[in-house]
Amino acid sequence: MAMRQPVVTIAHALVLCTIILVAHPLEPSAAMSIAVRTLDGSGNNARHPDWGSASTQYLRVGHPRYADGVAAMVGGPPARYVSDRVFNDVGQNLFSENGVTQWAWAWGQFMDHDFGLRDETPAESAAIPFDALDPLEEFTNDFGAIGFHRTPAAPGTGVRSPRQQINTISSFIDGSGVYGVGDARLEWLRTGSANGDLADNSALLMLTGDGYLPRADARGDPSTAPPMDLMGALVATPDKAVVAGDVRANENIALTALHTLFAREHDRIVALLPTWLTNEERFQIARRVVGAELQYITYTQFLPSVGVRLEPYHGYDAR
Template identity: 50%
Template sequence: MCAISRRRFLVTGTAAGATAAFTLGMRPLDGVANAEDAGDVVLGKWETRSLSGVGNNQLHPDWGLAGTVYPRVAPANYSDGRGEQVFGPNPRYVSNRVFNDTGVHLYSERNVSAWAFVWGQFLDHTFAMRLGRRQTGEPGETANIPVDANDPIDKYPNNLGVLFFERSIPAAGTGETNPREQINQISSYIDASAVYGTSASRLNWLREGPADGNPEHEGARLLMPGNHLPRKRSRGNVDTAPTMVQGSQPDPGAPVVTGDQRSNENPMLNAVQTLFAREHNRIVALLPKSMSEQDRFQIARAVVIAEQQYITYNEFLPSMGVKLPRYAGYNPGVDTGISNEFATVGYRAHSLIRNDIHIETDAGRYSKATIEELRALGLTVNVAHGKAHMVLPLAEKTMFNPDLVEKVQLGPLLHGIGLKPHVKNDELIGDMLRSFVFELEPGVHGVNDLAAVDIQRGRDHGIPTYNQLRVAYGLPVKKSFRSITGEHTEEFRSTGLTPGDEINDPRSLEYTALYDIHGKRTTVEADNATKGVRRSTLAARLKAIYGSVDKVDAFVGMVAERHLPGSQFGELQLAIWRKQYAALRDGDRFFYANYSLLDHVKRAYGIDYRKSLGDLIALNTGMPRESLAPNVFFAQGTQHSFTAPSDADAADAVSPAVLGGAAAGGSAVAASKNAKPWHCGRAEV
């Protein structure tokens, strides 16, 4: 296995960029952190971590530091060895034939709830934010993706002729005589930086007090007017508030302000930020008032960080089927730096994102006026027998709308995230993210495609090919497309497709059968499928697109892999996650299992960081603990052991006409009598 390259480049100043994985698209961002901050000393004895990550590793103070280059596991892969993107199939062409879900949703085969993508994105905003714009605000170089207006599988209007794409800003001193490198603007630790930020100036604004820059005037509590996150207008002057990504929000004072600039992207992310701001203040209230404001703040911050780490390693990762070696203590020889491969390939999980959140709560929480306001924002709201049943879509009206958390209320929203399973972690991405149509001006339409962007970003960052990356992570190369997907054939065998041009036939994406989590036949209308069989195998489509396994883009091959038993990942993605999350644990001097301050806080004040996410929701929202699942990372009311279908030899077993005409447009699919049933062992949790 290749060692991580530890070359570092420190970046200072203000810049803008876009986040890597678990995000909803490119965003203008600011603020490379000041790397000169240092940790505090609490209660006269215990050191606390710095905001930027500097000095966490005392032998290598810049490991994990904000504003440094993403380290690499494998050598960079550029066509000229320096920075030119490698040539490959058109990313939009690949997206239409590999990532196209045709409107049919397949859900987690382990019944993992939507908390998988919500927590995943929250963590992403804690440890990764690529530099996408220069200090002057200028974008990176353009590398737009051409769009074929005559593609028979592309049904979305795009008369711009391209998908917009900007390359990441290269680190200074790279890309000329040596390989181009990219910059992570925030610290590479699970350190709650999404709550507290990575700069003293942002944190000063977030804490109660006059925000005059004097640490002695800062309160222990976070600023939360009415127990909600502060808005940019909360201190009176919008212009002096920290930068927040505003999106389509027209009111410059409306966005909430948190430690991370991306918190307004969607209401679920906003809700998690609210939860931990409340949790910080709850802990402060439990500490003796005789203690200094700074000590109370730092103790609460240390506990919140430990809680996020505890939830990540004891609930989130196990729910995803990620098992790590037993913790052996802090290892100063481990670099926690978020690798380029993890940020650019392994942690891109846009497939998981549901297009809606279901909310069920007491109708008495809402006035008639509020219900009408929610309906006007695009929510479906039904009231019956004293209960309110809502469906919150991820749509234009609900994105970058911080009012939603206050209107829906924090408890019901956090509860709702755990009600339904997330969309399966596979090669399929919903059109909400894969073919979002926008209008620049009347009659001029473009499309955003995150699948195409994910492919192009890998080439932008010089990510090796799929097989090269497997080797870098200690895995054997794949020699056939069938061996990637685990399917029975990589040839087009279905009747009814255009001979010799099957890859461009929309019917190749038609579903012939759907199965639920128990291996039983189901339909599109039931909206509970975890497995689908199409007229063509994924392996056949990959072969038609790439020709050779050795030419497959790493991201495409990774998500195409058959999942390992007891996991939501194939071999490569699981290896990437294991390596990175082990490093984030083992290389963090302040990891919860290595930080004696936390033991003292428990003994002296009765405050224990070892709480589940469900516990924290109950403590900070008034939701009864019994109303939440014991483990909210599993869809509420489901069993954690189940049978699920394995790959069936049924790609062309049934005519779509028998199934109700299921085609690339996403019409209904019914069960087939001829497709073979299949089962696998019980999932390990």
């Protein structure tokens, strides 16, 4: 909550520095290496380098509530019954009270996917009852239930201490949805050989000839592509799924469009940078600017548009 002002400043400074670098290039001998943000979010806090990094526990803003105080789910009305009523819009048109467009939820989902992804390994089954006779139910389900599995408990939790969950990506707005949180996915996404050595990749992200995200078969064998969540027709044709930094990029067309937009933005920035910089330097500068743009849009445009007003920034708290 206290990050708004520095995020804006960093975004402006990075874009301005990039413009200055392009307009008034230094001699190659004067080039300096830049600090590089880790892919997995580690090292963001110097005193606590693991805070917010991939594969660490989610932080809670409240105490966990389990039926037995440790792991059992709390009872209540079926989730489908609740959602049918919360999202019921039969016979009415619902408009944003803040006058925002559909891009509000699209950006919210894009950002949600940039800093949160549970461990998707299925744990205990907790199928959701489906009542075909519910007057608000508009769908058909031949099984009488919606398949659902709980998220696995974080190691060392859920037995003697309250069950916790793991976030498999970084907890920061850092562009992980564009670049991923590991070297293998990033190498596949960058143009160049996918041979386990990032040093021989170019500064560009791989796009099709007409500027779209690569599909799983872009490098020939789709089985070697980074895994992506599949839904709908893609379950039968997984080689046609687009590949991005986050596994959920195929969930809907608005989300896919945003992934495409910022992959293009990365390559646009790379094209503006002087060619005497190394491929890695150009890649990291573009990645840094893209991350700053995501932060800037979120804190100065998205959050205010949905009515969120943050407290003024009073300095970084490293505790």
